[in-house]
Amino acid sequence: MSGQLTRLIKFCLILFAALLCLYLIFILSLTQGAALSNQAPANSGIVSIEKNQVNANRPALLSALFMHHHIVSESGRYYVVVNEFDTTYDVVPLRDMFSRMLLFSNIPLILIIILAICLPILFSRINQRRVDHSMTALNQQAQRLLNAFNIELPQIEHQSNIAKLSHALNAINEQVSIYKRETETNIFQDKLTGLADRHAYLAYLEQQLTIAEQENKKQALLFIDLDGFKQVNDSFGHSFGDEVLIQVAQRLSTVVRNHELSNINTTNHIEQSLSRLGGDEFSIFIGNLNQASRAVEVAKNVLQEIERDFVLGNKVIKIGASIGIAIYPDSASSPYALLQMADVAMYRAKTDGRGIFRVYSPEMGNKMRRYHYLLEEMRLALGSNSFSLSFQPIVHVDDCSIDYFESLVRWHHPIEGIITPAEFIPIAEESNLILELGDWILFEACRQMSAWYNAGMNKVKMSVNISGVQLKHRQLHDWVMETLSKTGLPPHALMLEITESCFIEASEEIIQQIESLRAEGVIIAIDDFGTGFSSLCTLAELPVDVIKIDKLFIDQANENQKYNKILTSISELGRQLGLKVVAEGVEYAEQFELVKRLGIQCVQGYLVSRPETSRNVGTKVLKENLNHIAATGTNVWLPKVDESTPNNTVPLRSIK
Secondary structure, rough: OOOHHHHHHHHHHHHHHHHHHHHHHHHHHHHHHHHHHOOOOOOHHEEEEEHHHOOOOOOOHHHHHHHHOOOEOOOEEEEEEEEEOEEEEEEEHHHHHHHHHHHOOOHHHHHHHHHHHHHHHHHHHHHHHHHHHEEEEEEEHHEEEEEEEHOOOOOOOOOOOHHHHHHHHHHHHHHHHHHHHHHHHHEEEEOOOOOOOOOHHHHHHHHHHHHHHHHOOEEEEEEEEEOOHHHHHHHHHHHHEEEEEEEHHHHHHHHHHHHHOEOOOOOOOOOOOOOEOOOEEEEEEOOOOOOHHHHHHHHHEEEEHHHHEEOOOEEEOOOOEEEEEEEOOOOOOOOOHHHHHHHHHOOOHHOOEEEEEEEEHHHHHHHHHHHHHHHHHHHHHHHHEEEEEEEEEEEEEOOOEEEEEEEEEEEEEOOOOOEEEEHHHHHHHHOOHHHHHHHHHHHHHHHHHHHHOOOOOOEEEEEEEEOOOHHHHHHHHHHHHHHHHHHHOOOOHHEEEEEEHHHOOOHHHHHHHHHHHHOOOEEEEEEEOOOOOOOOHHHHOOOOOOEEEEEHHHHHHHOOOHHHHHHHHHHHHHHHHHHHHEEOOOHHHHHHOOOOOOOOOOOOOOOOOOEEEEHHHHHHHHHHHHHHHHHHHEEEOOOOOOOOOOOEEEEOOOOO
C-alpha cells in the first residue's frame, strides 16, 4: 500500500512540473509575440479598436494567466493589448498570436520539453516493470526457501513485493541462525551425554593453550577412564551402560561447576571444559592452574563422585575411575600431546591399582613409548610368523609320567632378541592382538599335539592358555571345536587353562559354552588358583576338572606354615571335589617332595623341565622307550637335579 502511494505522489509531482513548464512556455511565447507584433510593420496583424467598443468587464481568468498582458474582448473575440492610447488599443487577436508565434516559433522547444517529460516517465515505467518482474522472481525463490524450512508467514492484504521479500528474508535469516546453531551442536556434541566431543574439545584446548602461552600461565587436563564399566555392559547390557555414562556426565558437570571451571560456548551452548572422548573416557580442562594442588582437588572430587552408587531401576551399580593428570607446559605444549600424556598417567593409575589418580612424569612417557613400540613390532611379527611355541611337560609325582604339555608362546625379536611373555602378552590383551595371536597358538598347539597323538602319545594332553579377552570376543565352543576339526585332534586330548579371575568375571553365556566343551571331552583347568579371591561355593559350581595352584604358595610353603596349611587344604579340597591338583613353579627337590607328601598329583616347573621346542620334545619322548609309549600312551620325563647346587636346587627361575 505504501509503495502505491509513493508512486502516485511521484506521478503527481511530475505532472505538476510538466504543467508548470507548459505554462511558462505559454507566457514566454505570448510575451515574445506581443513584443514582435509591436515592432513589426502593419502586416504583422495589429489592429486598432476603439476603447468604447471593448467590453467593460475584462476576462479575469485570462488576465490572471497572462499576468501583465491585458486581454480584452470585443464582439466575442479576444485580443492581446500591444499598445494603449487615449481612445484606442493596438491589439493582436489572441488566436493569431498563438498560431503565428507560439505554434511556429516555439514548437521545437515544446517538443523537446514534452520528450524531456515523457521519456523519463516511459523509462521509469519500463524499469519499474523490470523491477516488479525481478521482485516477483525473488519472492518465488524466497517462497521456495520458506517451504524448504516449513515456514508459514502470515498473509497480509495489499502487501507490496518488497514488503513480502523483506518479511521472507527475515524469517529465513532467523531459521538459518537456528539451523546453524543446531548443526554446530550436532557436529560438536556427543549424542549420548550431550558433552563436547573429542574434536570440539581439542579445538577448544588449542585456543586455550595459545592464550596460556601469551599470558604465561599454567593449565591442566584430567583424563578420566571408568573402572569396571565393561563388566556393567557385559552383565546388564548396553542400555544400562549408556545410562551409567549419562549419569557420569551429569556428575562430572557438577564437578566442573563446583570448581568454577565452566566455559559455555555462546553459539551452541555446549560446555567446553568437559568432554566425552569416546567409550568410557572423559576429560576435564582446568583453564587457570593458579595453585598446583587445584588439579589434585578436582581429581579427588571426581573420584568421590564416580564411586557413589549408580541407581538404575531396581539395581545398584558400583564402578570407579582412574585419572591421569597432565600439566601445561610442564607435561606437553600441544593439545594432542597434553591429552596423550594425561592418558599415559591414567594408564599408570590403572596399573598401580585403579581408583586413583597419577600426575604425568617423563618416566611414564618412556614406558608408553615402549608400549607403542612393542605394539607395532607385534603387528609386524604376526604378519611375518615371528612367534613360536615351546612346550613344558607336567608330570605325575609318583612315576614322572607325562600328563600333558603346556604350550607357551615365545617371541624372538630380530633386534632385541627374546622378549618375555610377561612383557608382550599384557600389550596383546589390551590391544586385542591376543585374538589373532590366540588363534595361531590354539591351531599350532593342536596341530603339534595331533602329530604326537598319532605317533603314540594318546594319553597325553595339550594345554592352551585362554585369556579373558578371548572369552569375551570368541564363541568359545565353535572356535575350539572348529580348530580341533581342522587339526584332527580328539577333544579329550586338549586342555584349556583359564585364570581364576576370568572365571569370576565370566558371564553365564561363557560358562555355558565351557560346559558344552566339557561335554565334548575338552578338559578345563583353573590357572593361578588362590589369587582370584573366589569363594569355595563358586569353585563347587564352576565347570572345571583341574586346579593349578599358583607358584606363590609353592615358594612360601616350606618357610611359612600358613601357606603349608593352605596347600594341604587345597589338596584335600581337590580330592573331595574329584579335581586333579597341579602344583606350578616347582623348582627345588624339596618342593617336589613337599607336594608329593601333600597328595598333589602333578607338578610343573623348572625342576622337571624348562619349556622345550617341539623338536627337543620329539627327540626326548618319541625316540626313547618306544615300548613304554606303545603300552601306556605316554612316556616318562625325569627331573634333572643339578647336584652342584646346595640342597639339590635348580637355580633357574620359572618364567611362563
